[in-house]
Amino acid sequence: MIKTPFVAAAALALVAGPAMAQQKTVKIGFISTFSGPTAVIGNDMRNSFELGLDHVGRKLGGLPVEVIYEDDTQKPDVGVQKTQKLIESDHVDFVVGYIWSNVLLASLKPLVDSKTMTVVTNAGASQLAGERCSPYVFSTSWNNDQTPEAMGTYMNQKGIKKIFVIAPNYAAGKDMAAGVKLTYKGEVIGEEYTRWPDQLDFSAELSKARAANPDAIFVFYPGGAGVQFITQYVQAGLKGKIPLYQVFTIDDLSLPRLKELAVGIPGAQEWVNDLPNETNKKFVADYIAKYKKRPSFYGAQTYDAVGLINSAVTAVKGDLTQKEAMRKEMEKADFKSVRGHFTYGNNHIPIQNFYLQDAVKEGDDYVLKTVATIVKDDQDRFHDKCPMK
């Protein structure tokens, strides 16, 4: 009979946790997905962040760093709760991470209300670039539309006359389709939006695409769904008949699973692991040495967050209360990015190059290679909706 109060008290103590805040450390809350199948993305981001901290001697602007990792379980309501915990209970100086647009959008209000310095390292919701931009929120990734816009441009260069679009039926999927339609000048002869995230079989859509007989198929399926789509596309005998152009569907996380199936399918990306700058070479080489696998673009963007935060903390000489000064410093993007130099737009979204990448076989290994630069210094098209100047 005395059990329940005991359990409650124990749980209370557990939840309260050690609230001792050490002065003179930089406290960083890191939100990503560390459980379920997409934990593979979260792990890659965490690995890259840890590697980034190693590279700066685990000190930012001379201050020791403390990182608190929180798992959003890919659910918006859990993400907002963890964000609140980081702000209210851990009193972090920076929040870093966010893979998913919906988790980010849910968490944005507490972040902005509390004026917490935030670095978004993947989620590219167009609201973040437009009306919901904020002085204290920076992105080291992109806006959703930018990558498919680059792909559309590339398909124009290839002289493709008619395409068939397949994407999942959720916000990012629609953003991607809208992005490609913005720059692609040929005819879009069909568009299919599939149930997300639980539709795994694309036979109906592939049959439809085959029947429509386009010059090419444009596709967006992030994470594990990408593996399924490419596999089914190859099994349907379409590879070699109707070429595929993809964004975020083949990356360094899915390539080890796809292997031969992915070879020869082009994609657009703002970072590729063979970009020839010194920071990137060091990042990729050390990552492979430390974790025995290749980093993905998720990791690369997260690695950049370390440099960005380091520049801010250094500029204010460790006085983390000077948020205005930190913001001004971060707007300069004055650090060595793995994608080469980029600048920030008024909305704190990078203005950057997009590259054409291809999957090739190198010995027994399958790797992504940069083929060409599709667009230079591309800015998202939502920046004029952002009230910041």
Next chain:
Amino acid sequence: MSASLERPSLDAAADARLTGGTAIAVAVIAALALVPVYTTLTGNAFLLTLFTRVLILAIGAVSLNLIMGYGGMVSFGHAAYLGIGGYAVGILAKEGIGSGFVQWPVAVAASALYALVVGALSLRTRGVYFIMITLAFAQMIYYVVIGLDRYGGDDGLTIYRRSSFGGILDLNNKTVFYYLCFAVLLAGIYLVARIVNSRFGLVIQGTRANERRMQAIGFPTFRYKPACFVIAGALCGLAGALLANHANFISPAMMHWTRSGDLIVMVVLGGLGTLFGPLIGAVVFLLLEEGLSRLTEYPDLILGPILLLVAIYAHGGIEGLLRGRRG
């Protein structure tokens, strides 16, 4: 299905009132009442945020318990009401109607209406068929909401201002909001206690034990059961309105079927058909989730077997366990 319900006693509520279950419940409620005091003293505002969520989901569990525990109607789509209540608040807020005097009644009414439709269509089925048809309706609502582009679709919708109640209640004050949720929870439990001990409630419980007999005695169970279903739906809709205000955000994830599963787990874990079981279940389940995820990177490796052990060894969940009903 009815054969497998092992406690067809009509005096379940009276039972809970008289035994030690109440003492524990009082202790839990007292502890919950003191949470804001504790957080004010320690300055840990997050604890208040966490427990507000616990209270709100406990309201959902209490409402589910009314139909599932007392009425034998196992709804596997209860999270739909959380979503409907939440979206009622969110949609009205987005359209510029910020008054809680409008938002909340709409949330309750919309949930009640949905419950009426679902109840009318599905209460003819029994047992697992009923479980699955409630799930089917919840899935339909889930996909409808994903299709609502104007209200964010799959990405969800941020609510910039919490419901306003003139100058009477300021929901932006976390302590005020906490005690409001606390009050709603207690009111919900009181409502269930009153219903269960009324003639209406006795008929509902009799229906769970043997519907045909209740009909033979002359009770129109086909009217009583939907009525009970609607009351539970309305209460859970109110919890949805609270949840939307709490998170300042709504999304289809609120009504994903796994959330319905969580609610069932809370009720069964705490003690099916007991007044305070759902509250205890919600507190224990959510704190275990939160606590275990801090202890280990593989929390479900521990949580899973705990649930299995409760299912195997504890007749009537934690409440039953505490009262010494062992299987």
Next chain:
Amino acid sequence: MLYFIEQCLNGIQLGMLLFLLAAGLTLVFGIMDLVNLAHGSLYMLGAYFAATFAIWTGSFVAAVILALVVSALVGMALEIVAIRRLYARSHLDHVLGTFGLLLFFNEAVRLIWGPAGMTLTLPPQMLAAVQIIPGIYYPIYRLVIILAALAVAALLYFVVMRTRLGMLIRAGASNREMVGALGVNIKLLYTLVFGLGAALAGFAGVMQAPILTVQIGMGENILILAFVVIIIGGIGSIRGAFVAAIVVGLIDTVGRAFLPDLLGHILSTNAAATLGPALSSMSIYMVMAGILIFRPEGLFPAASR
């Protein structure tokens, strides 16, 4: 017309996959009266085993056979350790307990195999499409799935209707106590049936692995579909599961293929683009609700329950 036939084939193929998963579920449900949410976990384990054995042995066929055997063994072990203690409990305790198992298996897989998921690679000769009738190309492997599922259906029919084990299964489904009273070792029978169910789930996992996915949580969404199938078909009825699986597969696929275009003729393009995917996602649930409203015990209710 050819295109319509092709889409129907796609639907039948999805239905066959669902049948493999639903057959085991309905067997366990019908005979032991057990609601098993962990059935999807056995499906997931089957796929992981196959992918692992494929790496070890280098042979697709050997991997499939080994995975089947191990799935059945794991199922029987699970029955002895945990599941048999749940039979006497209510359906809600089943939900709680097997939900716990589902959580446990997901984490265990993450611990053992990591979060990244795996790939079961097909032999190269299956990686193509063949022309089955002039104008229709169909992936070879999907044909293999259809044939394998039909073979399993025939085998199940034979086992249930023509063997002693099947006789006991049928007897157990209609009157458990009587079978026990007649001196049949009910415990052993249940363990065997659960093992058979696990093998079927594992087989479904293995067969879909090359086209869908091998990853954590892969069993959960498809489990809901499998429940829809056994509910529409009537619990405990393998024939019902077979018919319902094809119905669900066809509705889902054909709905996805044609509904948006049909709506486009009636509504504005914009409205159709929004409504189409939402409606086709809902279609199977609408059908299930509709069937249950008119036939509260499914299409083929088990007679004596």
